[in-house]
Amino acid sequence: MLVWIPWLWLGCSVSTAPLGDVWGPVTETSGPTVGPSDPSTEDTSTPGTDGTDTGETGDASTSDTGTLATTTDPDATDLPYVPDDPATLPKGLAWIRTERPFVSGLTVNLGAPPAAEVDRYYGDFHATATHLWSTGVPDEVAGWEAAQHPDFRWVSWTDKDGVNPITGVGVGDVPVAAGRIGYQIFDEPRTLAEVDEMQVGVDRVRSLDPDALVLFNFGNPDDGLSPRTLFEYAIVASDPDVIAYDYYSDDHGEYERAGLVRDLGLQYDKPYWRYIDSYGDHTRPEPDLEDLRWSALLGLVYGYSGHTWFLYQTDAPTAEVVYTTLFDTTGEWSQSPNPQFDAVAELNQELESYADTINMLTSTAVTYEPMSVLYMPNDHVPFRPGTGGDPYMVSAVSQNLSGIATQEWSMGFFVDDHDETYVMVLNANHPSASFPLYRPSGDLRLTLDFGSAPPSVDRTVVERFDPDTGSVVPEPLTWLGGTEAALDVTLDAGDVLLFKYATGAPFARRP
Numbered sequence: 001m002l003v004w005i006p007w008l009w010l011g012c013s014v015s016t017a018p019l020g021d022v023w024g025p026v027t028e029t030s031g032p033t034v035g036p037s038d039p040s041t042e043d044t045s046t047p048g049t050d051g052t053d054t055g056e057t058g059d060a061s062t063s064d065t066g067t068l069a070t071t072t073d074p075d076a077t078d079l080p081y082v083p084d085d086p087a088t089l090p091k092g093l094a095w096i097r098t099e100r101p102f103v104s105g106l107t108v109n110l111g112a113p114p115a116a117e118v119d120r121y122y123g124d125f126h127a128t129a130t131h132l133w134s135t136g137v138p139d140e141v142a143g144w145e146a147a148q149h150p151d152f153r154w155v156s157w158t159d160k161d162g163v164n165p166i167t168g169v170g171v172g173d174v175p176v177a178a179g180r181i182g183y184q185i186f187d188e189p190r191t192l193a194e195v196d197e198m199q200v201g202v203d204r205v206r207s208l209d210p211d212a213l214v215l216f217n218f219g220n221p222d223d224g225l226s227p228r229t230l231f232e233y234a235i236v237a238s239d240p241d242v243i244a245y246d247y248y249s250d251d252h253g254e255y256e257r258a259g260l261v262r263d264l265g266l267q268y269d270k271p272y273w274r275y276i277d278s279y280g281d282h283t284r285p286e287p288d289l290e291d292l293r294w295s296a297l298l299g300l301v302y303g304y305s306g307h308t309w310f311l312y313q314t315d316a317p318t319a320e321v322v323y324t325t326l327f328d329t330t331g332e333w334s335q336s337p338n339p340q341f342d343a344v345a346e347l348n349q350e351l352e353s354y355a356d357t358i359n360m361l362t363s364t365a366v367t368y369e370p371m372s373v374l375y376m377p378n379d380h381v382p383f384r385p386g387t388g389g390d391p392y393m394v395s396a397v398s399q400n401l402s403g404i405a406t407q408e409w410s411m412g413f414f415v416d417d418h419d420e421t422y423v424m425v426l427n428a429n430h431p432s433a434s435f436p437l438y439r440p441s442g443d444l445r446l447t448l449d450f451g452s453a454p455p456s457v458d459r460t461v462v463e464r465f466d467p468d469t470g471s472v473v474p475e476p477l478t479w480l481g482g483t484e485a486a487l488d489v490t491l492d493a494g495d496v497l498l499f500k501y502a503t504g505a506p507f508a509r510r511p
Contacts, residue, residue, distance in 0.1 A: 080511070081511070083097060086098050090270070091213070092240075093270075097360060100128050100510075101352045101355035101356060102306035102307065103126070103129065104128070104130060105131065105312025105326070106308055107312050107313050108311060109134050109135055111135070112144070113140075113147070113333050114147075114333060115147040119147070120337075125345050126346075126349045126352070129154060130144050134157065137158070137174065140156075154180060155181045157186075158170065158185055159186060160185065160186045160194070160197045160201050162185065162203075162204030171209050180209070182241065183205050183209075184244075188246070189216075190219070191230075199237065199238055213241040214238075214240045214241045214242070215243075215244060227257070231264055235270065241270070241271075242272070245260075246274070246275035248275075250291065252376075254298065255377040271305045272303070273307065274304050276299070277295050278344060279310055279323065280324075280325050287340075288431040288432060290492070290493045290494045293430070294493065297347070297496045298426060300498075302366050307355075312324060313327060313331075326338065354496075354498060356509050357422075357509055358424075361415065361422055362416075364415055365387050365413040368381070368408070388421075389413070389415065390413055391501075392450055394448065395446070395447040397444070398445075399443040407439060407443075409427060410426040410428050417508075418505060422508070424496055426494075427441070427491040427495050427496075429493040429494070441491065442491060444489040445487070445489070446489065448484065448487065450485065456503055458504075460485075461476055462487055462499045462501055463475070463501070464497065
């Protein structure tokens with residue numbers, strides 16, 4: 001009789017220890033260094049260099065008066081984005097390119113939900129998939145399927161051998177329920193030996209349900225073993241389709257762990273997912289609404305393509321994980337949601353909307369702009385011209401700071417399948433950062449030098465993505481003189497901005 005209790009280790013990597021310098025660099029800077037253009041080769045559609053203009057915009061016919069030239073076809077971005085053939089990609093990357101983005105909340109040992117609760121999960125919470133745990137197969141998944149919700153898709157946990165130790169049912173023992181995405185084999189392996197044991201579960205899934213995705217989730221290794229060593233060993237040994245992590249830090253540890261798993265995902269052509277903090281244990285403050293926003297949107301900056309809230313609801317509290325922060329009471333389906341539920345539900349809509357673009361891109365770099373060079377996450381560097389291959393950005397400088405006010409930023413750089421450049425900016429301020437780093441909003445000026453740009457690039461705007469409408473809108477630039485313009489960004493704490501340069505090429509979106 002099995003007496004092992006999975007809650008002894010489920011999702012509890014709340015770490016404050018420094019991660020050291022064992023990880024590789026987060027930021028790649030292989031792109032060209034951008035500087036002032038050679039006047040002899042300056043694009044004639046750009047403004048002059050007398051510096052007397054005030055930033056009005058106009059079309060090419062007014063460039064002799066010092067205004068920026070609009071040169072792109074306004075209808076070009078209405079064309080559909082055509083990605084590379086997903087059949088040329090590894091299994092996991094092909095899935096995220098073709099399927100609805102994965103946004104979920106973990107449910108644990110709650111049994112089959114009433115149909116009304118399935119409707120609330122997909123309709124009010126705006127999840128796009130169900131994430132099940134200890135009794136997921138076959139009991140809970142059958143209950144979710146019975147509700148016949150059109151959005152139902154699922155991932156379920158298994159033990160290292162591909163069998164659920166509570167139900168005694170393994171992958172392949174029962175018919176696969178509709179909407180199956182894949183299986184998370186075990187959770188947070190801490191040793192190389194545990195990784196080796198997980199191969200039994202991997203082999204079982206690939207033999208008995210070969211179309212399913214195999215997911216690995218990483219926490220903290222045992223002492224003496226670096227995270228990179230453990231995670232990379234698991235990826236090489238078992239070749240999972242998707243890798244993920246949980247860390248639950250309010251501070252720089254979250255950036256550092258996100259950077260490590262990002263680097264490994266890119267190195268081994270794996271999509272990378274993450275768990276987001278929504279639990280309490282009476283030893284740490286509940287996340288503020290702005291903390292929730294920072295925690296969720298941070299993953300997008302690094303290119304994360306799947307997002308799971310830890311946790312949605314549970315009836316198996318332990319000393320480590322006592323309750324969900326999304327409901328007034330833990331342990332039953334029909335509990336009253338609270339303001340944090342509402343905030344996360346809105347974030348889930350944003351995550352999906354942004355992911356329809358982010359999941360079509362490849363991350364090329366992540367930078368961090370600290371208030372001081374002494375306060376920088378490990379293995380991060382600030383922006384410098386050419387970061388991530390960005391062809392035009394030359395500086396990123398906080399604005400409107402006075403007294404002891406502090407402001408920090410993170411920026412992610414991406415390319416699509418046609419080498420178009422995208423940038424996502426995150427206001428890194430949030431109330432629960434360990435350093436007193438909080439302002440309700442921040443201002444950032446991104447200076448762009450279009451001296452090397454071809455005539456097809458619009459100097460008057462960039463194309464900003466609006467997650468509320470799912471549309472791409474022009475964001476005006478301020479001309480600074482010569483070949484330079486500025487994008488002035490104001491973001492609330494924890495908020496993001498995603499844009500691409502207005503080249504006339506379509507904005508990447510999932511077909």
